[in-house]
Amino acid sequence: MREKATTLYFGPQHPGITGNMMIRLKVEGDTIVKATIEVGYLHRGFEKLQEKRNWLQSFTLLCRFCVPEPDPVEESYARAVELLEGREVPERAKYIRVMMLELARMGAYMLWYGGQNASLGLYTMGQWSVGDRNYILDLFEELTGGRIYHMYIWPGGVRRDLPEGFADKVLRTMDYFEKRLKDYDDLMFSSTIFRKRTQGIGIIPKEKAVEWGVVGPVLRGSGIHSDIRIDDPYEVYDKLDFIVPTEEGGDIWSRALVRRQEVRQSIHIIRQVIEKMPQGEYYNRIPNPLKWALPKGDAYARTEAVRGEVGMYIVSDGSIHPRRTHFRGAAYVHAITLLENLLVGENISDVAAIMNSLGTCPPEIER
DSSP states (O other): OOOOEEEEEEOOOOSSSSOSOEEEEEEETTEEEEEEEEOOOSOOOHHHHHTTSOTTTTHHHHGGGOTTSOHHHHHHHHHHHHHHHTOOOOHHHHHHHHHHHHHHHHHHHHHHHHHHHHTTTOOHHHHHHHHHHHHHHHHHHHHHSOSSOOOOEETTEESSOOOTTHHHHHHHHHHHHHHHHHHHIIIIITOHHHHHHHTTSSOOOHHHHHHTTOOHHHHHTTTOOOOHHHHSOOTTGGGSOOOOOOOSSOSHHHHHHHHHHHHHHHHHHHHHHHHHOOOSOSBOOOOOTTTOOOOSEEEEEEEEETTEEEEEEEEEOSSSSOSEEEEEOTHHIIIIIIHHHHTTTSBGGGHHHHHHHTTOOTHHHHO
């Protein structure tokens, strides 16, 4: 006999990982038969607001597209502006940008460690990783003046050079994380609870991953080797040695293994950046921002974030502010198309874990 269907409302919630959005679940017993994503709980309209701001003022909006990792959005916008104008970026600035991007990647993964485990009721990991994330935020604060929002990567380079002794602090922080990750492995990946709650759950078959437009660690967790840093290199990634980890399982466990390895690769990249970074200028100064007009045309730049490809498309009509901007974020696909399909047939107890495994960032939808 078929059980009676019940509607449950999951969220809206704001744990800092999945952000403010709601899932309307239709369940029969404990099994989900339909999932509908509902958004509209966040600050929004950033793309339209940029049309009323000059080319530099937009940076106060860019950070809000994804609070846990705002730097890739800054980088993609800055690079799109540089492509449109033809502005060169000093080599030193490119290395500093990569260092910032990889530190931001590590910081975002520290939140993911906590969120993925907390979604299963394993809270110790979050207390460790979010606490450790503060060491990265300390670096951001010293370099940019801000712990979360930086507005540091901008057209022409970066806002300021590295302070004296900063590179040594970065290396000491990397030493700490290299040792600390062993504790993370023991607590998380050796946990019987974590294994049983993630293996075989939220499976994304390889062919469906391509069909649904999945990107980033979620795509790599389904066995597809894809990373913009390798496929379409930008800044100085083509001068650095690193690998792109993949796993074949397509489940939460596989996506976690990919992210675990990517943290280690970020440490490896940052060490190379510090070693190879040249001296010289860090900023190719722009004109007066209040009078700075870009030539007519359009440009698109994309960056590899922890959640996958993010990109900024800009259009200029020759004035001092954008004619149009459009942001491409992974969450639009992951949190709507993918999540609605992926939850069908799963148990209601696995909703939070599946959601966290996709790296959703709802401001990218509300933009």
